[in-house]
Amino acid sequence: MQLDPSTAPPALDPARLRAWWSHRQWLDRPHTGATAAEVLAATGWARSVGGAAPYLGLFARAGLHRAEVDAAVAGLEVHELPSARGCTYVLPAADFALGLAAGAAAPEAELSAAERHLGVERDEVEKLCLAIESVLDTADPVDPTTIREAVGDAVRSLGEAGRKRGVSTTLPLALGLLQSRGRIRRVPVNGRLDQQRYGYVAWDQPVRGDAADLARRYFAWAGPATLRHFRWFSGFGAATARTAAAEAGAVPLADGSELLVTHELAAEFAEFTESEPPTEPHYTLLAGIDGIHLLHRDLPRLLDPADAARPLPGGRAGRTFGGEADPQTHVVLDRGRIVGLWEYDVERSEIVLQPFVPLDDALRDAVARTEAFVRDELGDARGFSLDSPKSRAPKIAALRACSPTGR
Structure with a gap:
């Protein structure tokens, strides 16, 4: 079964798709006033590996400060649990049972x-x-x-x-x-x-939920997405993923398309992608494992081809940014496109930025906001538990060498 031709969207250019994914991920405008649980329920579970990713993601989407997130953790409104593929994610309380079942x-x-x-x-x-x-x-x-x-x-x-x-x-x-x-x-x-x-x-937490329940959540957060994308997130085999997606109501966008979207989202998706694409930039600084990337783990979909060919900062000769499974640095996003790379320099208490676009006032403001958040509330922006100022020094040096500001 596929979408009714009257509601199926026209052929999509990458910019419109990226803008839609950014919209669904609450990265096209700040959702001030939303709680951590509301953000995670709407945009997906936040991967946690002992780094700053959950804090950065919640700050970018809803302006949540560390104290607010920590209070939500202490109150069991959200919690870090072994979930999809047995990996740790930060989940809203409404998904504790499903997350445990998934892992x-x-x-x-x-x-x-x-x-x-x-x-x-x-x-x-x-x-x-x-x-x-x-x-x-x-x-x-x-x-x-x-x-x-x-x-x-x-x-x-x-x-x-x-x-x-x-x-x-x-x-x-x-x-x-x-x-x-x-x-x-x-x-x-x-x-x-x-x-x-x-x-x-x-603890005494029930464990319940099946593959179709996970598929419903996933395609609400990440659709349109392919079965390959869903299999990456869930860890399911091909047959289980296909059945779960079908039970969740995920159908092809059009004949021959690998991208699936649920009937519930079809009309909203068509309306969004048929309207004029957003023209004003909206920059957010995110961890490399933020859900905008990791829900699909398909890095090229967020990149312009010229940016995919850029050398990997601090990497061996010949390695390119787009050739990696995951970003090896934190990223800057604008309307679903990765438009820059960044790391935090603890010694100088500053963000080191390599933009792929001209450095305008909006980008400067986004960097300044995130820099203040990291400096004043986190102290560092580690990518993962073993990340340290010393280990990331080569990447910082490489980014600084490409920075238009020298910092």
Whole structure:
């Protein structure tokens, strides 16, 4: 089934598609007054890897300050959970059950691998799960070292073979299972999302939702999108993704199109793309793993060809920006197009910018706003947990060399 010809949009140029994706991602205008939960429900779960991405995304979309986001985390209005593909995302409370269901297969797969390769038995891990639950309560987080000491011999070392596979003891296997079952949750020790030191508390969160439920969310956030895009986000196999998309009502834009859109969005999409495209720039500074990219993980769709051919900042000779699966720096977006790269220089307390477009007042203002946010509220804008001022120094130097302002 495809869209009715009377509602199907005409052939789309990339700029109109990009503008639509930007519109659906709340990146075409500030949604001041929206809560963190409302932003995430409307635009999609925010990937979290111990970096600044969730903060930057919520600031860009709704002007939310770090204290507001941290308060939402503390109040369980939003939370970081293992979700799609077993990866951690920040989700709104309404999606906790679905997020856990979407990620449930990953810890099971890790346990199965440990059974095959490390001699771990499911029974010992299940007994360890019970022991962990017995030492946790719902109020005071307990760190992994204290948990290990409290459960004693219930945790077993997996020796050199385990270290080679990245699982030195049975504790992570049990913690992963308990999180996926909604029995425990991981709490950042200082309440911040841009670090990876955690304690654990007891929880009683239902886990429910199926592939079609995830597809409905996904195509509302990311459509039009292809089955390949949906498979990347969900981790589903081809048959499961195809069935889920069909049950969610995602249909081709037109005969032969790989792009799918739901009936619910079809009329709005057609109206948007048939109208005059936005002419005024609206710049936002985002993390490289922001949902505008990562929901599809198809970087060229956000790039003009000339920008795709640009050298990768700080990369080896011959590597180009558009040749990467993911941006290796943070990005500047305008109407769905990546129009620049940036990093934060901690030593100088400033953003280092490489624009792909002329540096106008609107872009200067966007940089200044984000620079103040990072400097005053975050202290840094790490891309991921192991990112540091030292590790990103080559990229900063490369960006500065291309900056029209020398900074």
